[in-house]
Structures are given as structure tokens and as C-alpha cells.
Amino acid sequence: MIEENTSAFWRATLALCCGSFMIFSNLYVTQPLLPEFQQAFGISTLQANASLAVATLMLGFSLLIYGPLSDALGRRGIMLITMTGVVVTTFALAWVPDYTSLILLRALQGFLLGGLPAIAIAYMGDEFSKKAMAVAVGIYISGNTLGGIGGRLFSGFMADAFDWRASFLLAAVISLACLIVFWWALPASRHFKPQTPSIQRMFRDLTGHLRNPLLLSVYLLGGLNFFIFINQYSYVTYLLSDDPWLLSSSLLGMLFITYLTGTFAASISGRVALYLAQPLCMALGVLILISGSLILLLPSLIAIIAGLLVNSFGFFFCHSNASSWVSRQAPHARASANALYLVFYYLGASTGGFYLDPFWQFWHWPGVIAGSLLVLLITLSISLWLWRQDPRSLSQIS
Template structure:
């Protein structure tokens, strides 16, 4: 076998395209399964007689379980291999989604959603580690952007499909359809992903695992990138969790189908993640991250408008800013971590999904007590703090060209 950079995947090659297809399919499946329930939260609140904050548990609970499980599953990929762990994750989450569509009770549905989060934990951090190991430095920004773009496409499609089907048939049929699509994506992943050429399995000494996570907190930049994940995802999910409640009420009074159609703006996130990842590879992540967050801040303020088109434009701007920032920050983690990349990615994504869970549910308190204005104040504060951290990261001393 070839040594060094000769075995790394270069952009524009057939193996790069196969890898991009496989991981885009994986990202599509994971985000469709997780986030297809988001436009259905008002339906759950009505059908199961629960509050908006409690209905958000359909999304927050699996994200919380996923966040914690990442810290256990990612070290397993060091032993069992990246592809087997990712494939098992995709198959299990698809099957659990199909079963969840049939469960009659709210609490039974939440249990299955929590198990779905557990199953999905085998994909995000392991995929980031796979790209960090297999991709050449010139390909890492674009490949990570395509992975995040697959996430965006899955999030959009899952929300749109589930919302439209729920409006014309039932939410159960919508969730079941997402399960079938996730199953097809798992088979596409299995077929397309090439064998790893740089991965070397290791024996896992579990007593050493806490140290493999803890050493990343001694780095000058990684803890701040972990904080960015928590703040950015928490604010983004809060915005999407409660925008449906606002748009169902006057002066907008939109249908469930129309609200689901708004999630088409995720296409802008797909484009943004790929473009921003490529730009960051050329200009440097430190120069691009804070600009993407600032873009998101402007979009948050736009959603205060009583004009529907301005609200939708604001959602577009927030989506572009979020996926651009996430693409930059996640690829920065993969390049800055010199060892135990799966664990570094797991910590980043643990905070990412904890932000979705904790802050996404906390936003319900602001919505209940201060309406949409309260949500905007909450999310703007989170993004303002994220911007301050990004400006601090822009002054970070580089580890060298590959890291930044």
C-alpha cells in the first residue's frame, strides 16, 4: 500500500465523487430522520394535548440522546472501522423511524424517537473522522461542505415531505415515508462508499477514553469551536422549532403544507455549506467564520417583520449563515485535532446536538412568555455570543497551513 499523501483522496477524482455521494446520502438520511418531526410539532401539540415546549421533545429528546451516545460510539469506530459503524447507524435509525410511525401513544412515540437518536449517533462524528483521515488537505473543505450539504438537503426534504403528507393524509404516513427513504439512503451509502485507505484499527482501552476526549480541551482553539457548535445549532433549531407556530396564527394563517414548503430554503443551506467550505479552504477559516455568523444575525432580525416575504427571506439568510458557519467550524475541528479525530468530532457534535436539545426546548419558554419577539431576543443573544467567539478564533495562532 502507498504511504503518505499518495493514498489520500484528491478532489475531482472518481473516488472523491463516490465518497461525496455516499456521505451526502448518509447526511441526508440522518437529518431527514431527526428533523422530519419539526414542522409537525403543532400537530403533536394538538393531537396529544401537550404544550409547544413539550411537543418539541419529539426533536429535542433524540438530539439529547444522540449527543451523549456520540461519546461512546465514536471510540468504537476506532476498533470496528468507520464504514461498519456508519452503515449500522443508518439501517437502525431507518427501521426505528418506520416503527415510530405506528406507535399510538405520545410516550411510546418519544421512546422510539429517543432510540432513533441512539441509533443515529453512529454517523455524524464518524463521518467527520472518515473525511479527516481519507481526504487530501485540498479536498477536506469541499468534502465537509458536501456532507453538511447532504445534512441540509435531508433536513429540508424530511420537513417538506412530512409536512405536506401530514396536511393531505396523516403525520404517520409522512414519518413512514421518511423511514423508507432513509432505508434507501442506507443502501446507497453501502454501495458507494469506497474502502478506507488510511484507517488503522486500534485496540480500545476504555480507561484511556476519557483522556482521549479531555486532551482536546487543552487546545487553544478546539473548546471555542465546541462552544460555537452549541450556540449556533441551538439558535438555529429554536428558530425553526417555533416559526411554524407563528406562521399558523394571524396575520399569516398558513396551512401545514405552506409551512412545510418554507423548508425548501434548506437548498440555500446546501449551496452555502459547499461554497463556504471551499472558500474557507482558500482564504482561511478564521476569515470566513465570523462573516457567516454575522450574516445569520441579520436574518434573525428580519423575521420580526409582519411581511411574510421578509420573514421567509430572514429564514433564508439565517439558513445560509448557519450552514456556512457549521461547515467551516466542523472542518476546522477535523484539521486542528492532530490525533483522536473521531473523539474531537464527537465532542463537537455532542455540543451541537445538546444545543439543539437544550436550547431548542428552552426557546419554548421564551415563545410562551414573550411570543416571537422573545424567541428573536433569545436567538440573537446566542448568535451574538457565537460572533464574539468567532472573532476570538480569528486571532488564534495557527498550527500550520493544514490546520487553518
């Protein structure tokens, strides 16, 4: 097994972080462009949100395929094939003739984007010791946050300097570089034990995980948290692109630098979980997310940025612990268990806009925050229930 702080640990972690950066920079590349799409194609806020929602929705559905498939066929090959497809579709997005074509290509891209997230943590579960995995998952998820920041940053700046098509061209070049590093650095699987492909067993594994109340609860927690967190960012772009702030695409992209606190939170989450029960870590993350949402109500650009910084820390601290906790709780078919967590996670991202849009239409930004708090109180309750059901999770990573 790969142990913490060995050369194999850092090489594998580097590869997975590069892959993670590639996936999430592509997933979120359209988010600073939402006002641009509104103007270029003459569409509504909800229609513009579809460029992100359709990708996250298809990513979520794809996980039901990639997770069980990798339990049978292996991890590394599937990740490489799907990442190659992402590079091709990202380049093609720069040449779409209309918004319908953009949405269709984003749907295909979303399906391909699911290859790495569905399998990466299962790969770690196979190859890393438990202690090394707790640390590696946090570092890997910090790659998620850096990808989200990077994709939104270069997207916004390229749209201001050239146009939104240039954002996709640059994303394709960066993705190709990440793919090359991933192929070179990721060690071959040594401890993977393949299962004979069986639709019946795949279905049995998935339904078995869903019948586990602890796993189902953390699936709901992760999905509902992302349901709110990612869509707050979408609506804050509409808020700040309008009076009195009138921020440009590049400045809207810079808002996502606030993800850096999430990068830090993810990187320390595994170490905190060595001393504090992971469900309590999740509850702490949700409480921080609630606090940040309340700060967002203050009518000041500085306060809004501060609120986003707090939100990012709380969300990713909770998410990192939830992801790691799923792998530890699943008695078998870890890829399927992690895939289901991510299905709920990305379904939350793709549907949260439909939930928050009526709050935006009727009560504008205060309505978005009120709708957010209603959901976050539910996820706080879930995390505390998980702690009561699984008190042995306290300091049991060893």
C-alpha cells in the first residue's frame, strides 16, 4: 500500500490533482460567462444557468456507469479515456454556432467529465493506506477547488480580452497539458481486485448502498450542501453584474479566488479528522457555511467577498470529510459507493438553480439567502444525526 509522504504518495497525488484541476476547470468554465451568454444569445437567467446545470446533471448520471464499470474493468484506463474525450469536446465548444449546440456539447462533455471523479477516490481506497488516504483525499479535493478557481479565472479574463469562445480554446490547451501529466505520473493499480462484469451485481451494489441509512444520509448531506453552495455563486454573478457594482466578466471570474479558502480547508480536513469525529467535522463545516451566507446579506462588496471566503471554507471542509467518510463506511464496491455520493452531489448542483430562481425572481438576493438557510438547517440536522448514529467515527482513522 502507498504510505503517507513517500515518493509514490506524492506522485499519485500530483497526478490525481492535475486530473482534478482539469475536470473542474472545464466543469465551471461557463460560470463567469452566464451574463455573456444572456447578451450573446438573448436568453433568460435560468436558460443561461443551463450551461452549467446540464454539465453537472450529465456528470452526475455518468457516475452511475463509471463507478460500477471501474469495479469490474479497473480504474486508470477509464480515467485516461474519458479525460481524452474532455479535451476534444472542450475544443469543439469554441466553434458552436448557437446556444442549442452549446448545451448539447456541454451535456456530452458533462458525461465525459464524470470519469475521473467517479473513480479517483476508489483508486485511492485500493492503493493508499487508510491514514495516507485521509490526507490524500483532502489534497485531491483541494485540486478540485483550484480547478474551479482556475477555470473561472481564465474564462472571465479571456472573455473580456477576446470573447467567450476564446475561453474554451484556452481551456482545451490547459486540459491537454493536465492529461499528459496525469498519464505520466499516475502509478498503475497494484491492489485492484477486478470483479466479473455483472449488471445484476452492479444494481445490487448500488441498491445496497442506498439501503444503508448512514450512506444515504451523507449522500443527501453532500447533495443539499452543493445544491446551495454552487448556485449562490451563480446568482451572485447576476447580483454583481448589475447596479450598483456592474462588474465585468474578468472581475466576476476573480470572485472565485475565494475558493482558495476551500482549498486550504480541504487540505487540512483529513488531519482534523484524526482528532474529531468526521460527522462533527461535517456539522462544523455546515455551521461555517450558514455563517458565511448571513454575511452575504450585508450590502457591501467587501462583505460579499468575505461571505464567499467563509462559505468556501465551510463547504469544502464538510465535503472533504463526507467524501472520505463514504469510503470508510462502504463495506464493499467502494467505487459504486463514492459514485452514488457524487451522483447526489452533482444532481444537487444541477437542480439548485431551479430551487433558488423563484427566490431570486420574487425577493432578489435576500430571497436567495433565505432559501439557502432553509436547506442548510436540514444538512446541519443530518450531520448531527450521523454523529449520534456513528459515534465510533471519533478518531478512528489509523
